[in-house]
Amino acid sequence: CLFCNLLIFSVCCGETGIKTFHDRYIDNGVLDFLLKEREEGRIRNLGWSFHGSVEVFDYLLSLDVKWDFVQIQMNYVDWRHASKRNVNAEYLYGELSKRGIPVVIMEPLLGGRLSKLNDHLVARLKQRRPENSVASWAFRFAGTYPDVLCVLSGMTYMEHLQDNLRTYSPLEPLNDEEKEFLEETAQLMLQFPTIPCNDCKYCMPCPYGLDIPAILVHYNKCVNEGNVPKSSQDENYRRARRAFLIGYDRSVPKLRQASRCTGCDQCSPHCPQRIDIPKELHRIDAYVEQLKQETL
Numbered sequence: 001c002l003f004c005n006l007l008i009f010s011v012c013c014g015e016t017g018i019k020t021f022h023d024r025y026i027d028n029g030v031l032d033f034l035l036k037e038r039e040e041g042r043i044r045n046l047g048w049s050f051h052g053s054v055e056v057f058d059y060l061l062s063l064d065v066k067w068d069f070v071q072i073q074m075n076y077v078d079w080r081h082a083s084k085r086n087v088n089a090e091y092l093y094g095e096l097s098k099r100g101i102p103v104v105i106m107e108p109l110l111g112g113r114l115s116k117l118n119d120h121l122v123a124r125l126k127q128r129r130p131e132n133s134v135a136s137w138a139f140r141f142a143g144t145y146p147d148v149l150c151v152l153s154g155m156t157y158m159e160h161l162q163d164n165l166r167t168y169s170p171l172e173p174l175n176d177e178e179k180e181f182l183e184e185t186a187q188l189m190l191q192f193p194t195i196p197c198n199d200c201k202y203c204m205p206c207p208y209g210l211d212i213p214a215i216l217v218h219y220n221k222c223v224n225e226g227n228v229p230k231s232s233q234d235e236n237y238r239r240a241r242r243a244f245l246i247g248y249d250r251s252v253p254k255l256r257q258a259s260r261c262t263g264c265d266q267c268s269p270h271c272p273q274r275i276d277i278p279k280e281l282h283r284i285d286a287y288v289e290q291l292k293q294e295t296l
């Protein structure tokens with residue numbers, strides 16, 4: 001960052017863990033170079049951003065290096081329920097805090113999913129604090145922990161900026177009972193069979209033109225709104241079927257829908273959530289066909 005002389009490098013070493021980290025940063029002298037630059041004052045704060053296995057995280061903390069900060073994925077779902085490619089934030093934060101290393105938070109809203117909860121969960125949060133946005137709970141969670149230096153939040157609209165300012169000026173930290181309330185909210189959220197896509201688009205472009213995130217986001221939206229009927233005997237079957245199929249065609253042009261997936265699997269290795277994308281797309285396509293043919 002040119003403004004604060006902060007240098008951050010990304011540690012995402014996949015399956016090969018510590019060996020990949022060595023190849024990328026140690027054996028080629030990159031880390032030595034960065035440390036020298038810090039010594040000479042050209043870097044004021046040196047740290048790393050982390051996605052990966054717990055072994056690599058522990059290994060970096062065991063090095064004889066003073067880290068000025070570490071960036072981790074932290075929110076009230078990832079606190080105790082991190083997806084396969086990530087580590088529970090409770091552990092990551094705890095280890096950093098023990099060592100007095102300031103924490104920078106990424107994904108406080110879990111890629112926006114914590115601002116777009118299903119209707120039951122929105123009602124649950126609104127009942128407690130009717131005046132506050134759903135997203136504000138996640139921001140308060142991120143800001144509550146004392147070793148957090150900074151919370152990174154993607155903001156697209158002026159309303160997002162205003163909501164963030166309202167939440168943090170001043171911040172009202174969560175009390176223990178509210179933390180427990182959010183943990184229960186996370187557990188309820190995980191009971192909905194959504195696909196853990198956060199719309200990051202790292203899997204794009206698909207060489208066959210599919211709009212992968214749009215397909216998964218539409219599916220998740222239908223799950224959250226109760227529009228994924230399990231059987232034609234379901235009470236709301238007709239309405240839900242219509243909402244799913246019409247919404248699908250509106251959200252994803254026909255040529256970019258799941259039916260076009262060849263299964264080449266060029267996308268999955270790029271997905272930080274480790275979603276088996278072709279498998280999910282084939283599942284969604286089969287479901288769409290069942291809805292269309294009315295064979296559910």
Ligand code: SF4
Pocket residue numbers: 206207208209210212260261262263264265266267268277278281
């Ligand atoms: S597996 Fe399907 S979605 Fe993924 S890159 Fe290949 S065609 Fe595209």
Ligand code: SF4
Pocket residue numbers: 196197198199200201202203204212213216270271272273274275277
């Ligand atoms: S990379 Fe994974 S999480 Fe990101 S948009 Fe693609 S499927 Fe979703």
